[in-house]
Amino acid sequence: MLTIDLNSQELIEKAERDGVETMYDRKVAMKAQCGFGLQGVCCRICAAGPCRITPKTPLGLCGADEHVIVGRNFARMVAAGTAAHSDHARGIVHTMAIASRDGNYTIKDEAKLKNLAKEWGVETEDRDIYDIAHEVADIALMEFGKPHGTLKFLSHAPYQRQDLWKKHNIEPRSIDREIVTIMHSTHMGCTADIDSLINLSLRTSLADGWGGSMIGTIFSDILFGTPTVRQSEANLGVLEDNKVNIILHGHEPSLSEMIVLASEDPELVALAKEVGAEGINLAGMCCTGNEVTMRHGVRTAGDFHQQELAIITGAVEAMIVDVQCIFPALAKVSECYHTKFITTSPKAKISGSTYIEFNEETALDDAKKIVKEAILNFKNRDREKVHIPQLKSSTTVGFSEQAIIGQLDRVVNSQIDQTGTVKPLVDCLKSGVLRGVVGVVGCNNARSVSNKAHVTIMKELIKNDILVVTTGCGASAAGKFGLLNKEAKSMASKGLATVCELVDIPPVIHLGSCVDCSRILSVVSEVAKYLDMDMCDIPVAGVAPEWMSEKAVAIGTYVVGSGIDTYLGIMPPIGGSSKTVEILTQTLQDSVGATFKVNENPEELAQMIINDIEKKRVHFEELV
Ligand code: NFS
Ligand code: SF4
Numbered sequence: 148m149l150t151i152d153l154n155s156q157e158l159i160e161k162a163e164r165d166g167v168e169t170m171y172d173r174k175v176a177m178k179a180q181c182g183f184g185l186q187g188v189c190c191r192i193c194a195a196g197p198c199r200i201t202p203k204t205p206l207g208l209c210g211a212d213e214h215v216i217v218g219r220n221f222a223r224m225v226a227a228g229t230a231a232h233s234d235h236a237r238g239i240v241h242t243m244a245i246a247s248r249d250g251n252y253t254i255k256d257e258a259k260l261k262n263l264a265k266e267w268g269v270e271t272e273d274r275d276i277y278d279i280a281h282e283v284a285d286i287a288l289m290e291f292g293k294p295h296g297t298l299k300f301l302s303h304a305p306y307q308r309q310d311l312w313k314k315h316n317i318e319p320r321s322i323d324r325e326i327v328t329i330m331h332s333t334h335m336g337c338t339a340d341i342d343s344l345i346n347l348s349l350r351t352s353l354a355d356g357w358g359g360s361m362i363g364t365i366f367s368d369i370l371f372g373t374p375t376v377r378q379s380e381a382n383l384g385v386l387e388d389n390k391v392n393i394i395l396h397g398h399e400p401s402l403s404e405m406i407v408l409a410s411e412d413p414e415l416v417a418l419a420k421e422v423g424a425e426g427i428n429l430a431g432m433c434c435t436g437n438e439v440t441m442r443h444g445v446r447t448a449g450d451f452h453q454q455e456l457a458i459i460t461g462a463v464e465a466m467i468v469d470v471q472c473i474f475p476a477l478a479k480v481s482e483c484y485h486t487k488f489i490t491t492s493p494k495a496k497i498s499g500s501t502y503i504e505f506n507e508e509t510a511l512d513d514a515k516k517i518v519k520e521a522i523l524n525f526k527n528r529d530r531e532k533v534h535i536p537q538l539k540s541s542t543t544v545g546f547s548e549q550a551i552i553g554q555l556d557r558v559v560n561s562q563i564d565q566t567g568t569v570k571p572l573v574d575c576l577k578s579g580v581l582r583g584v585v586g587v588v589g590c591n592n593a594r595s596v597s598n599k600a601h602v603t604i605m606k607e608l609i610k611n612d613i614l615v616v617t618t619g620c621g622a623s624a625a626g627k628f629g630l631l632n633k634e635a636k637s638m639a640s641k642g643l644a645t646v647c648e649l650v651d652i653p654p655v656i657h658l659g660s661c662v663d664c665s666r667i668l669s670v671v672s673e674v675a676k677y678l679d680m681d682m683c684d685i686p687v688a689g690v691a692p693e694w695m696s697e698k699a700v701a702i703g704t705y706v707v708g709s710g711i712d713t714y715l716g717i718m719p720p721i722g723g724s725s726k727t728v729e730i731l732t733q734t735l736q737d738s739v740g741a742t743f744k745v746n747e748n749p750e751e752l753a754q755m756i757i758n759d760i761e762k763k764r765v766h767f768e769e770l771v
Pocket of ligand 1: 433471589590621660699
């Protein structure tokens, strides 16, 4: 089986009939993958190589052994992932730097901005909110390259965690600097010590979690609004037969927010009617999809593995993308249909696409131009080629950390007695009604059956009184399979079902895009601080059942570095170095209080998590 998603299965068959190649065909054609690559023991860092480690050639030409090679490769994955999240964040901060009262971008969450301004010592009394915003943005931009000190948001962690980072010299300084340091340290002839390579990786990844990603989340909330609870739907069945279908795919909300605005423009809506459509239907994909469903309830078309399939429905007028997780294959697939594949970012030009550059300065005009392209393309839709699969599930989305706290507060405490703190969540964990909270996040991976591990693991966890929070393509999977629906409490065990009933939440909670994994750090950190514990003492865990991207490696590493055990359903390319495996799966327990655990069987992985959460509870209950 290739995927457990029935819509996807239908469209894979349609692709065959239409003679269109998809990732699933290439997966079959690829057959065996390179063993050296899988083990991480191929070094291409200098042109004397590639050097591959075998029993007969245990050292590269420079004498680097398997540990050095695997460690350097791993560190570079962390650096690339951190770069992607953080450059996204930088874009958002630059956008805030040009925000103005009468411009395209305004400030939507003034309270959050003022809180941050106060935290950073920016004067707020009697000042125009936009002056505050610009000063705060300038300070945030310095976080990327400031010459002195360490990252400001480290102070959001419990002091115990901060001390531990200091002790192990893994406090990130500035974001770009950590990435540069890794690129330098892994250059030919630099770091050749596996402990040091892992330490550098930890420090850089923490610059993602408590730096780039956290800035991305907080600044997006300030600019575009902190998400609030709302209803939506997920899966390809959200495409509509009689409307102009536009898919928003990629990552940065600065583009997608403007497309949402443009799609409501009366002139463009009228134009859509003129060309014979009933209106404009936006649908999201990958993390952009998560951003717009969280803030606007825009329906989710699908996840990473459905990007080609969406076009294969024959009903998509435009696939609009910016950066990250975009298959170059979309250019070719869209040629087989009328779909316009529109790239917008100088950071991700793709040959064969229609390139319409998106600039923050001219944002709304650019967005209107793009939407107009889509509308004018409606007439080219070939009815013969259209097949929209029917399945979709209703979802409840929009759980920012504030929304979760608010929701819990509303019910657990009386109206007068609302705490605005994590106390209700802490109480549920203390009493054991909830055994723990687990973040199930990340991608789809062609090495496994699409969605199977996500759905299997989420279902197992909620059957064992574990509340699941989710982001990224994990959230899309949860949405498609009905787990973001409040009715899914019927799949949960008694304790969790009771909490869901009382608090009026689904058993799996959508926290947003992958940069919003920083929301998980924030909630766990608040719980720990409330209890005066370190983050490693709380019965929580992270899982990436189907991860594939370098960004996911960065996330997994900062989650471990933050003291939260991380379970992987796909083995990272480290198997060729026994020392790397030992450090990541055992030794880190002694230094950062958490490790990676890997099992490619989803049922077994779920069981491991459940058992470990129970073990964690023993220690937790002693402490509380
Ligand atoms: Ni996350 Fe978002 Fe999906 Fe994986 Fe890609 S969309 S940033 S990397 S594939 S979860
Ligand atoms: Fe080979 Fe060393 Fe060059 Fe890597 S750095 S390619 S192991 S010579």
